[in-house]
Amino acid sequence: MSATLNYKSFSKEQQTMDNLEKQLICPICLEMFTKPVVILPCQHNLCRKCASDIFQASNPYLPTRGGTTVASGGRFRCPSCRHEVVLDRHGVYGLQRNLLVENIIDIYKQESSRPERKTEQPMCEEHEDEKINIYCLNCEVPTCSMCKVFGAHKDCQVAPLSNVFQRQKSELSDGIAVLVGSNDRVQGIVTQLEETCRTVEECCKRQKEQLCEKFDYLYLILEERKSEMTQIITRSQEEKLEHVRSLIKKYADHLETVAKLVESGIQFMEEPEMAVFLQNAKALLQKITEASKAFQMEKIDKGYENMTHFTVNLNREEKIIREIYFYREEEEEEEEEEEEDATERKTSDEIHTESSVNTPATAKQDKIVDTTTPQPGLVETGLQSNGEPSDPFFYPSWYKAPPRQTSNSNPAPMIESRQILHRLGLRHPYKGVWKDGLGAMKELMSQLVMFSLSPG
Numbered sequence: 001m002s003a004t005l006n007y008k009s010f011s012k013e014q015q016t017m018d019n020l021e022k023q024l025i026c027p028i029c030l031e032m033f034t035k036p037v038v039i040l041p042c043q044h045n046l047c048r049k050c051a052s053d054i055f056q057a058s059n060p061y062l063p064t065r066g067g068t069t070v071a072s073g074g075r076f077r078c079p080s081c082r083h084e085v086v087l088d089r090h091g092v093y094g095l096q097r098n099l100l101v102e103n104i105i106d107i108y109k110q111e112s113s114r115p116e117r118k119t120e121q122p123m124c125e126e127h128e129d130e131k132i133n134i135y136c137l138n139c140e141v142p143t144c145s146m147c148k149v150f151g152a153h154k155d156c157q158v159a160p161l162s163n164v165f166q167r168q169k170s171e172l173s174d175g176i177a178v179l180v181g182s183n184d185r186v187q188g189i190v191t192q193l194e195e196t197c198r199t200v201e202e203c204c205k206r207q208k209e210q211l212c213e214k215f216d217y218l219y220l221i222l223e224e225r226k227s228e229m230t231q232i233i234t235r236s237q238e239e240k241l242e243h244v245r246s247l248i249k250k251y252a253d254h255l256e257t258v259a260k261l262v263e264s265g266i267q268f269m270e271e272p273e274m275a276v277f278l279q280n281a282k283a284l285l286q287k288i289t290e291a292s293k294a295f296q297m298e299k300i301d302k303g304y305e306n307m308t309h310f311t312v313n314l315n316r317e318e319k320i321i322r323e324i325y326f327y328r329e330e331e332e333e334e335e336e337e338e339e340e341d342a343t344e345r346k347t348s349d350e351i352h353t354e355s356s357v358n359t360p361a362t363a364k365q366d367k368i369v370d371t372t373t374p375q376p377g378l379v380e381t382g383l384q385s386n387g388e389p390s391d392p393f394f395y396p397s398w399y400k401a402p403p404r405q406t407s408n409s410n411p412a413p414m415i416e417s418r419q420i421l422h423r424l425g426l427r428h429p430y431k432g433v434w435k436d437g438l439g440a441m442k443e444l445m446s447q448l449v450m451f452s453l454s455p456g
Helices: 002-023 048-058 099-113 145-149 161-217 219-269 274-294 318-323 329-356 417-422 431-447
Strands: 037-039 045-047 075-077 084-086 134-136 141-143 158-160 361-364 367-370 378-381 404-407
Touching (some): 045 048, 141 274, 161 219, 161 274, 219 274
Antiparallel strands (some): 037 045, 075 084, 361 367, 378 404
């Protein structure tokens, strides 16, 4: 464990030195500051020589001697922030030296000149002279041979470091592969969720446009209601988008966590020392396993982005406009059926009224029979002699039925055409026969006298 801490400390120290070196670079010569270092009024630092060069370039007509500006006064701009620096009569020599930066440069050069420390073979904590060279399978920790013979692991099973090293390295590699594959799946889900966001926005935009177009038709009455319904769609949109975005954030956080684990795993795979590797491999494998098992993928339902339930129907009377809400297709079908039923009843009443004002007589095919003269026996109506329907307005060609008999001696009230059609076994007559037949029936009834039918 101490070797691991030393290794981490060394890496952190090296990173700190690299960051420090970046702060000690002159913006003019792009090298480490050369003493003396001067600090500008804007708090940026320059080598005095670089400051003199930039001052001379900004004031080319001032006299110089030996490459050094001797004139007093003048100005130039800071190369870092473009702040204007005004010099006094001493020129660049009047700028204050930054002794702190100069001392830091000296310390950095001393630290950089030290030989790099090499990673040593980790030693056993209990037996300081013994190197860690075996792995305890029971305790799952690397240890030394003395611990196996005389120490805490004398009753444990051990294995060579190389065997355990290869096995755990393989497990770590497999775990990294699983995480990478999981990342691909999560990224695919994120792409789908982003597409869902766009689709939801497009659907909401389209539905809003349709809604506004219909409301504009009755703008003076519907303005207040339009605002309320638009807010309903907007709330639904925000709820859906908030849910989808929360999933996106959840998956993004998971991706970030997995990426860090993958990066740590890849860096750790480069560890040359088996003991150091084994000391930390278990913890990293545990994190990878937890990350793989703990994450639960949540998908949205199919058609989640569908917003068609916000479609409105404005085919209503003006007196109920303020009660409009998003309609359902079932309601529209029921309304159409009710309108058709009302039209059919009205037409049947008109036919019955017209037939009642005609002279009582009975029509059979092309012959009129006077009902005032008693007719013996029973008469077949609406059928030919072979049992086929004779009236195409009452029976379609495919209808096969036994003859319906009526008695002329006991005339019954005329059966409405709607009832006759219902005897065909249809809830609603098909529109072609009904609409085309009405005109022909009305014309026929105005010229002929209907049979007086009795229920069979």
